[in-house]
Amino acid sequence: MSKVTVIGGGGFLGRYLVRRLAEQGLAVRVAVRDPEAAGYLKPMGDVGQIQPIQANIRNQASIDRAVAGADMVVNLAGVMFPGGSQSFRAVHIDGAETVARAAAVAGAARMIHVSALGADADSDSKYASGKGLGEAAVREHYPDASIIRPATIFGPEDKFFNLFAMLATLSPVMPLLGGGHNRMQPVYVGDVAQAIAALLREGAPSSGVYELGGPQVLSMAELMAMVCEQTGRNRLMLPVPYALAKVQAFFLQLTPWDILTMDQVEMLKSDNVADGGLPGLAELGVTPTALNAVLPKYLRRYRKAGRLPPVEQTYTKVR
Secondary structure (H helix, E strand, C coil), X not given: XXXXXXXXXXXXXXXXXXXXXXXXXXEEEEEECCHHHHHHHHHHCCCCCEEEEECCCCCHHHHHXXXXXXXXXXXXXXXXXXXXXXXXXXXXXXXXHHHHHHHHHHCCCEEEEECCCCCCCXXXXXXXXXXXXXXXXXXXXXXXXXXXXXXXXXXXXXXXXXXXXXXXXXXXXXXXXXXXXXXXXXEEHHHHHHHHHHHCCCCXXXXXXXXXXXXXXXXXXXXXXXXXXXXXXXCEEEEECHHHHHHHHHHHCCCCCCCCCHHHHHHCCCCECCCCCCCXXXXXXXXXXXXXXXXXXXXHHHCCCCCCCCHHXXXXXXX
16 A cells, blocks of 8 residues: 655645545555644544654654655645744745655655645745745755645635635625735635645656646635625625735734735735646646535525525425
């Protein structure tokens, strides 16, 4: 049985990927900071097939132990809201280098590094520039690594649509940063997991860069309208200039809630869309999932009636 180590496999994307890899018959080692918290992954495979172990991407020795003996290595580690020692540099740049170096030393036959759509070392966004520099660090130590650049990932546990759906339940307005004209191409978490798993199959390409986007390209305003529709909320769409949004983000990022940072405002100034010049889901045999096929299933809990069907559907008329 081939062995794969998934760095940071206890999070949002990790749970979908680990299940996929277990279904493919791989022995999965899930390297996380808190193995007990990742214990929920074990039932996704046979007894002993999935093994959460302790590792910290900021500690080379722990990552070396995590990948020792692995045939394949996948790095999912990333942060959207940096804090303390979990900075963009520590995770996206230095951490990426740590994993790539360990994979090379361990002699792993394949390595997949999950970056992000829009990764660019020269970007004004610290997140995007960190992702770009992280890719360069990976290539330096493991030149044949496969780089995955997903667009904004959506799914039941996401921090994008869930955040705005919650906002729709609390506020009479939906803010449209910069007028909501920036375009996005959200990709379903299950599709990203399927794409990564495809690259770990025997005979799959062992290197390359892949941009993963969903089947729809929509403006931020259109996405917010979709959130309101799915949550049953009639909200005022309020354009917010980027300058004002940055002022608001300055104070919001000081709170303990992961809502909005100044760097995210910077990111939203640019479109988050695959350019079509690189292979994507189709080349990996994955049919992209539309938003409307998934959003209603998990955003309905934000409706006033929750998961209950409309009143007129709760009884049968007696003739």
